[in-house]
Amino acid sequence: MTIRSLCYSLLLVLPSAAFARDTDTAPFIGYSATGAAAESALEKKLQDGASADTIRENMRRLSARPHNVGSPYDKNNAEWILARFQEWGFDAKIETFQVLFPTPKLRVVELLQPTRFRAKLQEPALSVDPTSQQTAEQLPTYNAYSADGDVTARLVYVNYGNRDDYEELDRLGISVKGAIVIARYGQGWRGIKPKVAAEHGAIGCIIYSDPKGDGYGQGDTYPTGGWRSTEGVQRGSVMDTDYPGDPLTPGVGATADAKRLAIKDVKTITKIPVLPISSADALPLLSALTGPVAPPKWRGGLAITYHVGPGAAVVHLKVQSNWDIKPIYDVIATLHGGEDADQWVIRGNHHDAWVNGAEDPISGQAAMLEEARMLGRLHADGWVPKRTIIYCAWDGEEPGLLGSVEWVETHLKELQQHAVAYVNSDSNGRGFFNPGGTQDLGTFISGVARDIPDPETKFSVFERAHLAAIAESKTAEERSELRKHKDLVIEALGDGSDFTAFQDYAGISTLDVGFGGEEEGTQYHSIYDDFYWFTHFADTEFVYERALAATGGTAMMRLADAEFIPVDYAPQARAIAKYVEELEQLVKQKQEEFAERDLQLKEGVYAATLDPRHPLLPPPAETVPPYLNLAPMKNAVDDLQKSADDYSRALASFAAKGSPAIPQSGLATLNADLLRVSRLFLNKQGLPERPWFKNQIYAPGAYTGYGAKPIAAVREYMDEKKWREAEGQVPQVAQVIENAAAGIERAAQDFDAELMKP
Numbered sequence: 163m164t165i166r167s168l169c170y171s172l173l174l175v176l177p178s179a180a181f182a183r184d185t186d187t188a189p190f191i192g193y194s195a196t197g198a199a200a201e202s203a204l205e206k207k208l209q210d211g212a213s214a215d216t217i218r219e220n221m222r223r224l225s226a227r228p229h230n231v232g233s234p235y236d237k238n239n240a241e242w243i244l245a246r247f248q249e250w251g252f253d254a255k256i257e258t259f260q261v262l263f264p265t266p267k268l269r270v271v272e273l274l275q276p277t278r279f280r281a282k283l284q285e286p287a288l289s290v291d292p293t294s295q296q297t298a299e300q301l302p303t304y305n306a307y308s309a310d311g312d313v314t315a316r317l318v319y320v321n322y323g324n325r326d327d328y329e330e331l332d333r334l335g336i337s338v339k340g341a342i343v344i345a346r347y348g349q350g351w352r353g354i355k356p357k358v359a360a361e362h363g364a365i366g367c368i369i370y371s372d373p374k375g376d377g378y379g380q381g382d383t384y385p386t387g388g389w390r391s392t393e394g395v396q397r398g399s400v401m402d403t404d405y406p407g408d409p410l411t412p413g414v415g416a417t418a419d420a421k422r423l424a425i426k427d428v429k430t431i432t433k434i435p436v437l438p439i440s441s442a443d444a445l446p447l448l449s450a451l452t453g454p455v456a457p458p459k460w461r462g463g464l465a466i467t468y469h470v471g472p473g474a475a476v477v478h479l480k481v482q483s484n485w486d487i488k489p490i491y492d493v494i495a496t497l498h499g500g501e502d503a504d505q506w507v508i509r510g511n512h513h514d515a516w517v518n519g520a521e522d523p524i525s526g527q528a529a530m531l532e533e534a535r536m537l538g539r540l541h542a543d544g545w546v547p548k549r550t551i552i553y554c555a556w557d558g559e560e561p562g563l564l565g566s567v568e569w570v571e572t573h574l575k576e577l578q579q580h581a582v583a584y585v586n587s588d589s590n591g592r593g594f595f596n597p598g599g600t601q602d603l604g605t606f607i608s609g610v611a612r613d614i615p616d617p618e619t620k621f622s623v624f625e626r627a628h629l630a631a632i633a634e635s636k637t638a639e640e641r642s643e644l645r646k647h648k649d650l651v652i653e654a655l656g657d658g659s660d661f662t663a664f665q666d667y668a669g670i671s672t673l674d675v676g677f678g679g680e681e682e683g684t685q686y687h688s689i690y691d692d693f694y695w696f697t698h699f700a701d702t703e704f705v706y707e708r709a710l711a712a713t714g715g716t717a718m719m720r721l722a723d724a725e726f727i728p729v730d731y732a733p734q735a736r737a738i739a740k741y742v743e744e745l746e747q748l749v750k751q752k753q754e755e756f757a758e759r760d761l762q763l764k765e766g767v768y769a770a771t772l773d774p775r776h777p778l779l780p781p782p783a784e785t786v787p788p789y790l791n792l793a794p795m796k797n798a799v800d801d802l803q804k805s806a807d808d809y810s811r812a813l814a815s816f817a818a819k820g821s822p823a824i825p826q827s828g829l830a831t832l833n834a835d836l837l838r839v840s841r842l843f844l845n846k847q848g849l850p851e852r853p854w855f856k857n858q859i860y861a862p863g864a865y866t867g868y869g870a871k872p873i874a875a876v877r878e879y880m881d882e883k884k885w886r887e888a889e890g891q892v893p894q895v896a897q898v899i900e901n902a903a904a905g906i907e908r909a910a911q912d913f914d915a916e917l918m919k920p
């Protein structure tokens with residue numbers, strides 16, 4: 163499920179003037195001056211040694227055949243990856259889990275009225291693209307974890323199928339009760355579409371790729387260009403958002419003897435049948451719709467007038483899956499550490515794909531393997547990392563983060579004792595470095611990015627990302643913040659790749675790294691996401707692949723060798739303060755919006771301005787949100803900012819003293835303090851409606867997916883307009899923030915006591 167690389171697109175013109183770089187020669191965070199100099203020399207060896215050719219050959223090998231969960235090549239790839247890690251001197255093994263993985267048995271989408279049409283539900287093989295012809299091994303186009311079903315009903319177009327689209331339908335006076343809906347891909351996670359459709363009474367859901375956002379509306383289509391052709395289909399999971407991982411074993415590892423739910427009791431399988439289709443298959447269905455013309459924002463790129471329906475269009479949708487338990491193979495490779503071997507630095511990228519998956523996930527996996535090869539070479543030359551390094555090649559990410567979630571659930575206790583950080587990647591493209599994660603690692607990863615040259619420009623990857631953020635920011639205030647702090651903005655992560663269990667469930671500081679934004683197209687989850695496509699339209703010279711290996715490898719070395727864990731809490735405290743401020747703004751905005759709406763309803767604004775021939779119902783009156791007491795949370799944030807400032811000040815005075823040699827004796831206490839802090843953002847009971855999600859700051863939205871919905875316990879209730887329930891969550895979130903503030907304060911004091919001794 164590559165996610166972030168698709169979700170953002172940077173369309174901007176970069177200033178050509180050279181960036182006046184702050185010639186900051188301070189050593190890396192977490193290091194003494196001498197330690198940093200030695201580390202820098204080692205890292206240089208990794209950065210110089212990483213080879214684009216090796217990465218290309220890794221990709222050729224791993225994407226040579228379809229390798230979805232349960233396929234022979236999935237296992238074959240895992241064994242090949244295992245052998246590489248062993249060859250490079252890692253202590254490597256495969257951990258196997260048994261997971262529920264449905265595959266298609268029966269799939270039908272047909273138009274019965276007013277004319278007849280049967281959807282192909284197949285992506286054609288292309289003569290120029292060799293692996294597109296491996297039809298016998300390709301998983302058919304489908305959405306995993308769709309309910310089985312056989313339904314016939316009128317069709318309604320629901321735009322992206324998000325909640326606000328249904329509010330628009332309400333105003334048009336159109337109900338989807340008893341209907342089959344057709345939604346376009348985009349604007350949030352695909353699993354939300356059938357979920358919201360079912361909540362509104364729909365009995366089936368079809369999802370198609372509209373060429374406006376994902377096809378000829380963007381650029382030349384495959385194989386002339388890199389964009390999705392009208393026959394391309396996006397596969398993908400539609401697992402519900404209650405918890406990720408194996409649907410049968412929530413909260414425990416899916417080992418062979420684990421206690422399993424019966425399929426009928428699983429909450430994460432959709433309530434209605436779902437299938438994905440191409441725009442070629444969607445065209446006759448959408449053309450058959452009558453009813454109101456779709457609102458302007460709903461119109462896609464097909465050469466038709468988009469109607470909402472319903473009308474005469476009647477559709478038959480049938481889905482049946484083989485509900486099998488399949489083995490998944492996580493490759494876990496350890497490079498044992500030296501003096502701090504009981505502190506673990508973890509790196510991961512998945513290896514399973516929907517089909518050949520050259521971009522998703524092999525562009526990430528191939529680069530990750532190259533950095534591991536270089537670490538192995540340094541190790542053979544005598545380097546022993548201070549901390550233990552663990553590389554993970556996950557299986558089963560595509561269906562629902564199965565490999566990483568089951569592994570974290572199995573090893574939760576030891577991870578919480580030992581894990582310093584988790585660094586994830588998934589797909590990689592051309593363009594801008596775009597780190598996400600917990601902002602305690604923001605200063606750290608900005609430092610890494612300063613040392614990695616952008617392969618196609620004269621800038622460092624830091625400079626490109628930093629300047630792009632300035633170009634993209636909307637307000638003068640945002641720009642001055644960016645210029646003042648001179649660190650990359652670390653976007654909070656929700657879910658959508660293998661960092662989810664580490665961050666949201668185990669409370670481990672997390673980074674997600676990769677490049678993107680300048681791709682010439684995507685074949686996301688299609689048979690055409692393969693070696694031919696990647697080598698013609700993506701990072702054709704493998705230079706951003708090499709940059710990823712250099713970035714990931716440097717980050718791992720620098721985390722593993724740091725004398726004290728290289729976190730800085732000031733950026734995180736600023737981010738959390740902003741999340742709290744956003745909650746306050748949201749209430750204020752809704753108060754104003756609903757009061758104004760109420761007034762306009764009373765004034766007759768809607769009645770007077772509606773076109774009587776194209777009736778649109780007024781929006782419903784909403785209760786104006788009451789005053790909410792967010793003070794406990796705001797006070798907690800004040801304490802957090804104070805502690806974070808204390809810690810940052812300690813770091814700054816250490817640097818001001820020239821980062822002197824650090825006595826080993828003091829480090830154990832400080833590192834123990836620092837290791838603990840990210841765990842303090844968890845609470846036992848988890849989010850009120852989704853108890854698997856323990857992190858009270860970082861979580862995905864239940865109705866958005868992928869993107870983060872920070873402080874979800876409060877925010878989700880606000881989105882539901884359950885204002886008192888939202889307020890009810892404030893004290894426990896405040897408590898969690900207070901706990902973190904106290905943990906950081908203790909680290910600041912120990913830093914002063916141990917490292918700043920005269």
Ligand SMILES: [Zn+2]
Nearest residue numbers: 163164523588
């Ligand atoms: Zn992926």
